Amino acid sequence: MARxxxxxxxxxxxxxxxxVGLIIFFPILWIFLTSFKTEAEAISDPPSFLxxxxxxxxxxxxxxxxxxxxxxxxxxxxxxxxxxxxxxxAVPAAWAMAFVPGKRTKDVLMWMxxxxxxxxxxxLYPIVLIARYxxxxxSYLLLITVLMxxxxxxxxxxxxxxxxxxxxxxxxxxxxxxxxxxxxxxxVLTPMAIPGIASxxxxxxxxxxxxxxxxxxxxxxxAAPLTAFIASYSSPEGLFYAKLSAASTMxxxxxxxxxxxxxKQLVRGLTFGAVK
Amino acid sequence: xxxxxxxxxSKSFGATQVIPxxxxxxxxxxxxxxxxxxxxxKSTLLRLIAGLEDVSSGMIEIDGADxxxxxxxxRGLAMVFQSYALYPHMSVRRNIAFPxxxxxxxxxxxxxxxxxxASVLNLTDYLERKPGQLxxxxxxRVAIGRAIVRExxxxxxxxxxxxLDAALRVNMRLxxxxxxxxxxTTMIYVTHDQVEAMxxxxxxxxxxxxxxxxxxxxxxxxxxxxxxxxxxxxxxxKMNFIEGESAARHKAHAIGIRPEHCALSAEKVAxxxxxTVEVAEHLGSxxxxxxxxxxxxxxTVRAIGEFGLRHGDKCWITPDESRIHRFDEDGKTIG
Numbered sequence: 103m104a105r106x107x108x109x110x111x112x113x114x115x116x117x118x119x120x121x122v123g124l125i126i127f128f129p130i131l132w133i134f135l136t137s138f139k140t141e142a143e144a145i146s147d148p149p150s151f152l153x154x155x156x157x158x159x160x161x162x163x164x165x166x167x168x169x170x171x172x173x174x175x176x177x178x179x180x181x182x183x184x185x186x187x188x189x190x191x192a193v194p195a196a197w198a199m200a201f202v203p204g205k206r207t208k209d210v211l212m213w214m215x216x217x218x219x220x221x222x223x224x225x226l227y228p229i230v231l232i233a234r235y236x237x238x239x240x241s242y243l244l245l246i247t248v249l250m251x252x253x254x255x256x257x258x259x260x261x262x263x264x265x266x267x268x269x270x271x272x273x274x275x276x277x278x279x280x281x282x283x284x285x286x287x288x289x290v291l292t293p294m295a296i297p298g299i300a301s302x303x304x305x306x307x308x309x310x311x312x313x314x315x316x317x318x319x320x321x322x323x324x325a326a327p328l329t330a331f332i333a334s335y336s337s338p339e340g341l342f343y344a345k346l347s348a349a350s351t352m353x354x355x356x357x358x359x360x361x362x363x364x365x366k367q368l369v370r371g372l373t374f375g376a377v378k
Numbered sequence: 379x380x381x382x383x384x385x386x387x388s389k390s391f392g393a394t395q396v397i398p399x400x401x402x403x404x405x406x407x408x409x410x411x412x413x414x415x416x417x418x419x420k421s422t423l424l425r426l427i428a429g430l431e432d433v434s435s436g437m438i439e440i441d442g443a444d445x446x447x448x449x450x451x452x453r454g455l456a457m458v459f460q461s462y463a464l465y466p467h468m469s470v471r472r473n474i475a476f477p478x479x480x481x482x483x484x485x486x487x488x489x490x491x492x493x494x495x496a497s498v499l500n501l502t503d504y505l506e507r508k509p510g511q512l513x514x515x516x517x518x519r520v521a522i523g524r525a526i527v528r529e530x531x532x533x534x535x536x537x538x539x540x541x542l543d544a545a546l547r548v549n550m551r552l553x554x555x556x557x558x559x560x561x562x563t564t565m566i567y568v569t570h571d572q573v574e575a576m577x578x579x580x581x582x583x584x585x586x587x588x589x590x591x592x593x594x595x596x597x598x599x600x601x602x603x604x605x606x607x608x609x610x611x612x613x614x615x616k617m618n619f620i621e622g623e624s625a626a627r628h629k630a631h632a633i634g635i636r637p638e639h640c641a642l643s644a645e646k647v648a649x650x651x652x653x654t655v656e657v658a659e660h661l662g663s664x665x666x667x668x669x670x671x672x673x674x675x676x677x678t679v680r681a682i683g684e685f686g687l688r689h690g691d692k693c694w695i696t697p698d699e700s701r702i703h704r705f706d707e708d709g710k711t712i713g
Contacts, residue, residue, distance in 0.1 A: 269461060269463070271459045271460075271461045271463035272463045272464075272465060272466075274430050274450075274457075274459070274463065275457065275459060275463035275464075275465075275521075275524075276465075276476075277429075277430065277449070277450045277451055278428060278430075278450050278451070278455065278456060278457040278534075279451075279456075279476050279477035279480055279524065279528070280451040280452075280477050280480035280481050280528070281451060281476075281480050282451065282480075285480055289476075290465055293467045294465075294466065294467055296467075
């Protein structure tokens with residue numbers, strides 16, 4: 103029987119949920135509003151919320167001063183490249199762990215996850231040295247590899263969880279029907295796991311898009327994505343809040359739009375297996 | 379061709395031995411049923427033949443060739459699973475065509491085979507549907523269709539009817555038997571239902587705890603069970619077992635008599651076993667009586683048609699002496 107919830111309770115929870123949502127969203131809203139202010143208004147005290155002279159000059163200045171499109175393009179290449187390569191590596195790995203687990207499979211999964219607990223800065227210096235040694239510092243190759251590797255545990259874990267939900271019978275039926283391992287993964291497993299793979303792809307594109315530690319430390323010009331674009335407004339010209347906000351808005355807009363359109367897929371993927 | 383021979387085949391999971399070394403011969407064109415209680419290893423044995431599990435020791439020969447290490451795809455066998463195991467993202471047409479696609483069969487030839495299989499299985503109107511839009515019986519037919527188109531050396535069925543309701547089960551049982559007659563291909567069928575085993579099999583393999591208790595035709599098993607386990611497992615309702623004085627009189631540790639081999643009388647009969655009716659089950663065609671006796675426990679007796687006895691009535695049971703089975707202390711049949 104469904105539990106009866108009184109209207110008062112419902113109203114309370116609705117208001118509370120909106121309040122929490124707005125608090126979380128507020129910094130982004132503030133950045134968005136600040137990007138339309140003049141520099142003077144951006145630092146005025148008390149701050150003005152909506153009633154100020156709206157201006158788009160910050161966007162013009164930002165676009166003029168730095169090539170937004172090039173950073174955007176780099177972000178697209180790095181996030182998509184690292185995620186797609188990550189998936190190519192992770193699908194067979196997750197298949198093996200889900201369907202032919204060994205005695206130590208659980209340990210391997212935990213070990214993979216444990217690498218996420220290591221502070222990234224701990225391996226920064228070795229990676230910089232390796233990159234310099236091979237002459238790949240500030241290149242797509244380096245960034246895609248590093249981003250792929252840091253997100254790989256999450257990709258494998260997510261896929262592993264989705265694959266566990268697929269009945270083994272169906273894969274065995276494919277084997278009986280004459281499918282090789284490759285056929286089994288391409289024709290049966292992958293199409294059945296599409297919702298899971300799609301949400302893994304989306305989440306990891308978002309993670310790679312927003313990744314700042316490695317992209318800031320391993321790039322200068324050539325491979326610098328939007329995170330570097332924002333950062334270039336923060337350090338030497340720290341006082342220009344309005345321009346920084348405009349740069350930030352431009353940097354987060356694409357991923358925000360992607361997230362907005364794919365939210366259904368994302369939620370479905372993230373709760374896959376949680377609701378029976 | 380489709381003869382399968384198991385030689386000293388065993389299977390262990392870790393330290394647990396599920397199938398002790400066993401030998402079995404399955405001839406071309408035979409309908410063989412593996413039957414036994416749950417956990418007796420019948421499904422494992424089928425999966426060993428399919429190649430879905432590796433044998434721990436021993437050899438599996440298919441058509442005389444060693445197939446022990448051959449992957450499932452290369453054994454030329456087709457399997458129908460209990461859960462149907464259809465590909466949910468493919469239409470019925472693509473499901474049935476999948477094994478042909480994997481075998482690299484020309485699309486036109488494949489299409490003809492799919493159409494033919496669909497018409498045999500009454501699936502022609504459902505070819506464009508997804509498995510999710512089909513009933514249990516239709517899904518099972520698709521699974522069978524997928525197996526037929528491959529023209530395998532042998533069909534393996536793993537409890538294919540246990541997810542269906544009773545009426546449908548009887549229908550599908552007939553359909554599978556007809557299919558066997560039409561195709562004359564070897565079929566190995568796993569079930570825990572002895573009625574399915576009796577009605578469908580040419581040869582029944584009764585398994586208990588991984589051991590083969592007896593191999594034989596349904597009537598051989600019914601008439602000459604090798605031991606008490608087989609005697610109790612084959613036949614419905616179960617055989618009555620009596621120990622003690624009555625058994626000793628037959629120079630046995632225990633005797634068995636089937637419910638249908640007892641005559642029932644409402645009047646006193648000299649030398650008959652006396653009892654009181656506990657429960658009467660009226661099936662119309664038969665009546666099953668569960669009768670409490672003083673020294674032989676509860677006995678089941680089958681009477682043809684209606685029989686006017688009720689709960690609490692006194693009655694007398696006369697067993698058919700020629701149909702009494704005798705067992706020694708180990709449960710083995712005394713010849």
